[in-house]
Amino acid sequence: MNYxxxxxxxxxxxxxxxxxxxxxxxxxxxxxxxxxxxxxxxIVAENYAKANTNLKAPVVESGGSSAxxxxxxxxxxxxxxxxxxxxxxxxxxxxxxxxxxxxxxxxEVKFGYDGIVFxxxxxxxxxxxxxxxxxxxxxxxxxxxxxxxxxxxxxxKEVNAAFPGWEIVAFIPGEKHGTRExxxxxxxxxGCKATxxxxxxxxxxxxAGTAEDKVKSATAKACMKVRKDNGGKHAIDxxxxxxxxxxxxxxxxESIGVFGLAFYENNTDxxxxxxxxxxTPTVETISAGKYPVSRPLFFYVKKAHVGVIPGLKEYSxxxxxxxxxxxxxxxxxxxxxxxxxxxxKAVRETVKDLKVLGPLS
Amino acid sequence: MSAVAQNPSMPExxxxxxxxxxxxxxxxxxxxxxxxxxxxxxxxxxxxxxxxLVILFGTIITNGWTAFFQTSIELPIKFDAxxxxxxxxxxxxxxxxxxxxxLAYQALYEKLGLENPTRQQRRAANELLSRDxxxxxxxxxxxxxxxxxTTQSVWGLASGNIDALVKGxxxxxxxxxxxxxxxLQIEWIDxxxxxxxxxxxxxxxxxxxxxxxQPETAGLAVALIGSLYMMLIVVLLSVPFGVAAAIYLEEFAxxxxxxxxxxxxxxxxxxxxxxxFGLLGLAVFINFAGLPRSASLVGGLVxxxxxxPTIIIATRAAITAVPPSIREAALGIGAxxxxxxxxxxxxxxxxxxxTGTIIGLVQAIGETAPLLMIGMVAFVVEAxxxxxxxxxxxxxxxxxxxxxxxxxxxxxxxxATIVLLGIIAVMxxxxxxxxxxxxxxx
Numbered sequence: 001m002n003y004x005x006x007x008x009x010x011x012x013x014x015x016x017x018x019x020x021x022x023x024x025x026x027x028x029x030x031x032x033x034x035x036x037x038x039x040x041x042x043i044v045a046e047n048y049a050k051a052n053t054n055l056k057a058p059v060v061e062s063g064g065s066s067a068x069x070x071x072x073x074x075x076x077x078x079x080x081x082x083x084x085x086x087x088x089x090x091x092x093x094x095x096x097x098x099x100x101x102x103x104x105x106x107x108e109v110k111f112g113y114d115g116i117v118f119x120x121x122x123x124x125x126x127x128x129x130x131x132x133x134x135x136x137x138x139x140x141x142x143x144x145x146x147x148x149x150x151x152x153x154x155x156x157k158e159v160n161a162a163f164p165g166w167e168i169v170a171f172i173p174g175e176k177h178g179t180r181e182x183x184x185x186x187x188x189x190x191g192c193k194a195t196x197x198x199x200x201x202x203x204x205x206x207x208a209g210t211a212e213d214k215v216k217s218a219t220a221k222a223c224m225k226v227r228k229d230n231g232g233k234h235a236i237d238x239x240x241x242x243x244x245x246x247x248x249x250x251x252x253x254e255s256i257g258v259f260g261l262a263f264y265e266n267n268t269d270x271x272x273x274x275x276x277x278x279x280t281p282t283v284e285t286i287s288a289g290k291y292p293v294s295r296p297l298f299f300y301v302k303k304a305h306v307g308v309i310p311g312l313k314e315y316s317x318x319x320x321x322x323x324x325x326x327x328x329x330x331x332x333x334x335x336x337x338x339x340x341x342x343x344x345k346a347v348r349e350t351v352k353d354l355k356v357l358g359p360l361s
Numbered sequence: 362m363s364a365v366a367q368n369p370s371m372p373e374x375x376x377x378x379x380x381x382x383x384x385x386x387x388x389x390x391x392x393x394x395x396x397x398x399x400x401x402x403x404x405x406x407x408x409x410x411x412x413x414l415v416i417l418f419g420t421i422i423t424n425g426w427t428a429f430f431q432t433s434i435e436l437p438i439k440f441d442a443x444x445x446x447x448x449x450x451x452x453x454x455x456x457x458x459x460x461x462x463x464l465a466y467q468a469l470y471e472k473l474g475l476e477n478p479t480r481q482q483r484r485a486a487n488e489l490l491s492r493d494x495x496x497x498x499x500x501x502x503x504x505x506x507x508x509x510x511t512t513q514s515v516w517g518l519a520s521g522n523i524d525a526l527v528k529g530x531x532x533x534x535x536x537x538x539x540x541x542x543x544x545l546q547i548e549w550i551d552x553x554x555x556x557x558x559x560x561x562x563x564x565x566x567x568x569x570x571x572x573x574x575q576p577e578t579a580g581l582a583v584a585l586i587g588s589l590y591m592m593l594i595v596v597l598l599s600v601p602f603g604v605a606a607a608i609y610l611e612e613f614a615x616x617x618x619x620x621x622x623x624x625x626x627x628x629x630x631x632x633x634x635x636x637x638f639g640l641l642g643l644a645v646f647i648n649f650a651g652l653p654r655s656a657s658l659v660g661g662l663v664x665x666x667x668x669x670p671t672i673i674i675a676t677r678a679a680i681t682a683v684p685p686s687i688r689e690a691a692l693g694i695g696a697x698x699x700x701x702x703x704x705x706x707x708x709x710x711x712x713x714x715x716t717g718t719i720i721g722l723v724q725a726i727g728e729t730a731p732l733l734m735i736g737m738v739a740f741v742v743e744a745x746x747x748x749x750x751x752x753x754x755x756x757x758x759x760x761x762x763x764x765x766x767x768x769x770x771x772x773x774x775x776x777a778t779i780v781l782l783g784i785i786a787v788m789x790x791x792x793x794x795x796x797x798x799x800x801x802x803x
Contacts, residue, residue: 032736269531
């Protein structure tokens with residue numbers, strides 16, 4: 001009960017915007033969210049503690065973007081987290097929940113990009129993918145001779161004559177991962193369009209009596225579906241992390257896995273990376289926008305906690321400083337794709353002025 | 362089948378039957394065969410489980426023993442006064458802000474014989490050293506500012522990738538472009554190793570360092586402290602409550618429908634998946650009572666709930682094992698019920714209670730699932746001072762290291778597993794010794 005009371009006090013203090021609240025018991029920043037952002041957040045927390053010996057190091061939890069944002073939007077108060085890490089942008093619904101619980105002012109900080117790469121065993125064959133290859137390999141229905149048919153492809157050779165005759169076995173991130181969304185949008189949906197399957201799917205939906213206004217969203221949804229035939233052996237969801245994908249690859253050498261760029265860069269002696277659209281994924285090609293499968297990484301700061309929780313603003317500013325997210329910083333060394341200079345400057349401004357994110361559409 | 366064997370239940374022919382069986386060589390042979398076969402099954406079962414155990418321990422130990430050693434480089438560090446404290450004030454704030462990493466790098470260039478290193482050479486050389494060298498040197502200066510201006514020989518940690526290469530976890534035969542360590546760096550490593558300036562040393566940091574994103578400086582200290590706090594809380598709460606509940610249920614409570622229901626529920630609780638206790642902890646201790654997330658206090662409370670049924674069941678079994686004659690004798694000479702229990706029954710059942718408690722603790726110390734829900738899967742850079750501070754636990758640390766991308770964390774994961782298994786083994790052996798020593802056969 002005593003704690004509820006102190007939490008209440010802290011919440012009131014936060015609303016009243018009292019700077020340097022001496023009654024606040026919590027003196028370290030609490031962070032939760034994306035497992036992709038987790039390693040970066042850790043490196044920053046560690047260096048922050050080293051650079052500010054007078055402030056306490058933040059505590060970082062990892063549990064997924066959605067879980068982190070849910071905790072973040074839970075309310076204002078000493079027992080609520082201050083920062084949510086996210087490997088995707090906050091959704092409209094989440095923003096509304098936030099506002100409903102009193103977390104109206106949220107500062108959105110984009111701190112870099114992450115590439116998503118396709119890799120096979122280091123001794124295996126080289127792959128040069130196009131988005132349409134992935135669609136033809138993993139979609140439940142593909143276009144053959146201008147008609148939509150159940151996916152007949154069993155080996156990569158059937159997908160593209162240039163590929164080896166491996167059976168199609170792909171380890172893709174499970175539905176709970178933010179990485180899956182990027183894979184679906186940037187690879188499967190792009191392949192759907194490139195093969196012309198989207199038009200055929202839309203026609204089919206119309207013929208089946210789908211309402212005109214819903215055809216578009218239903219088509220987009222159908223384009224991102226993954227096949228489940230042959231006992232689901234072609235596309236295997238990995239709900240764990242990249243270490244699990246790596247273990248699965250080394251037990252089945254003729255398979256392909258989806259990894260984050262940072263993970264691949266730390267395991268180049270075990271993995272052979274595939275090109276997409278003829279571009280090899282590297283920090284340079286991704287920051288130049290040449291490699292197509294990448295996504296921005298974010299963290300969200302609770303403005304009401306700034307000034308109440310010591311070190312919150314300092315941590316955020318330290319995170320986006322050139323020392324951390326710059327090209328020679330430790331985050332880039334780990335595998336983060338740095339922001340272009342103009343964007344980095346804008347982000348630093350946002351953090352400095354605590355610019356609040358406007359309502360999303 | 363003889364006629365005798367078909368009527369084994371006829372009492373009047375028992376004696377003759379027995380004689381008949383021993384007389385029948387075929388029947389005897391069959392019985393012997395059955396016995397041999399059954400023993401063989403047993404042996405196979407034991408051999409199988411033993412070989413699994415050997416494989417499990419074998420892989421953990423072969424993967425993990427190297428985690429107890431860490432590659433270090435001996436460097437002649439010049440604690441240059443102009444670099445650390447140009448104005449000579451010895452102000453602690455100035456000392457804390459100096460660029461110690463640069464001092465370490467310069468000592469390394471000198472050690473490698475690089476006169477005027479190019480940018481590329483510098484970068485390659487810098488990668489040999491841990492990025493945490495600055496912390497080590499800063500602590501040295503803060504402990505003894507008089508070393509400023511002198512040159513000290515310091516053993517500093519090599520970076521995680523270099524350590525992995527020295528231990529053979531990164532294959533030298535892999536082509537350079539696919540390897541985390543370049544040919545030039547390997548050349549330097551071989552040179553340093555040959556001159557004795559690069560050695561594997563016992564890794565005390567594994568036990569004393571806090572969480573780190575670099576494998577070479579990552580340690581178990583936060584997890585060890587967190588696990589210790591949690592075990593203390595579990596012992597302080599679950600032993601008194603568990604033993605009291607068991608004594609009351611066994612010695613005082615009337616046997617009726619209500620106590621039956623309680624008993625069934627205790628047995629059910631012991632079988633509830635531990636993640637459910639985590640959810641309960643999240644709802645009750647964090648959301649309702651407002652206790653802080655990631656705190657070992659909450660972890661301890663959740664594990665207490667989980668351990669209680671085990672302790673109650675073990676204590677009840679130990680109390681039931683005390684023969685009724687002891688109670689009757691005590692009551693017979695005029696002792697009250699409470700005196701009987703506390704003077705006679707409880708001391709005699711103590712070995713059983715302690716064994717049960719230790720088994721419950723062993724279960725609790727290896728538990729991960731409930732801690733996931735209450736925020737203990739966290740990156741904690743500082744030592745928890747009180748049970749209210751953020752902490753992790755040993756099994757959680759193993760889980761977190763297992764998901765890291767760098768090669769150095771693979772052996773760290775196995776090393777932490779060895780530490781956890783060691784603690785569990787010590788606790789189990791302790792329980793066994795207590796049982797052997799104080800156990801009474803009636």
